[in-house]
């Protein structure tokens with residue numbers, strides 16, 4: 181991935197130089213190690229600011245809506261699936277975006293790395309599969325594959341599904357026999373234990389909505405949680421309101437979520453909200469043979485009727 | 496929707512879907528009876544209840 185950044189910068193430079201696009205959306209270094217953040221650049225001098233590494237866990241498909249003129253965006257496998265979803269849902273037109281696809285070997289779980297250190301991390305870099313992490317008191321050499329985010333360790337679409345150019349060699353896709361072990365584990369519990377699991381999961385939620393804001397699917401002009409007339413759900417931290425928020429947010433993502441992990445990446449309370457969305461992803465796969473964002477020509481299951489749709493639940 | 500609620504630990508029998516035409520009074524009565532019986536068997540709902548006190 182270190183070599184692909186040279187390629188990304190080159191492509192971005194050319195695109196801006198030839199005025200083929202007005203802006204490029206990518207990642208830049210944040211103010212602290214491991215905190216890359218989204219950046220939009222409009223001048224070719226700024227292409228030096230672009231970076232790409234295993235900490236770029238947010239999903240840039242979230243920033244391509246309502247842009248004027250043609251824009252370029254840097255996209256991992258999962259991000260390209262969200263771009264496909266955007267095109268299907270008429271949020272952007274295909275010819276408005278230039279996709280710089282990045283074949284991806286997974287993003288890292290920053291909390292897991294932070295937990296190895298008692299003090300603050302002051303340096304992070306990576307060399308292929310090795311992560312070098314340093315705090316004032318110690319240095320660690322870590323194997324990236326042991327620190328992948330949960331979604332990346334189960335990802336079967338690492339290569340971009342749609343792109344104008346690739347910034348690196350295609351990578352081998354992982355073959356996963358059991359794609360939803362976490363969902364199955366919860367499903368095996370009895371009803372009260374499941375309820376307890378989700379109560380425990382969301383108990384620290386501060387309703388900051390970072391998960392929603394980071395999600396490319398959540399683009400309604402007024403989200404149901406922000407409506408005041410009618411007010412669909414209470415705005416405080418009452419546990420029933422928190423549950424309702426999470427349940428409904430997940431349901432709005434049904435058949436659309438690509439499990440990119442941006443929601444979890446953004447959560448300041450380290451809540452794995454994917455426990456909600458992954459159940460729906462598994463259902464979409466089991467009931468409709470559907471995985472979101474793989475094909476520009478297919479309509480999502482919840483917006484198309486088929487006589488084969490499961491209907492056993494209707495009396 | 497039923498599946499996710501069930502996954503979260505809400506009892507399946509509390510969530511019911513039906514398609515009844517305005518001309519199908521008998522079907523309506525039947526469905527309502529069936530649902531009330533199922534829910535009565537489960538007892539009062541304790542999950543996803545907002546306490547206003």
Ligand code: SF4
Pocket residue numbers: 237256257258259284285286287331332333335336337338339439440441
């Ligand atoms: S989910 Fe797949 S494509 Fe997305 S960041 Fe992880 S490994 Fe890369």
Ligand code: SF4
Pocket residue numbers: 384385386387388389390391392446447448449450451453
């Ligand atoms: S980002 Fe985390 S704390 Fe904030 S609303 Fe979402 S789950 Fe709750």
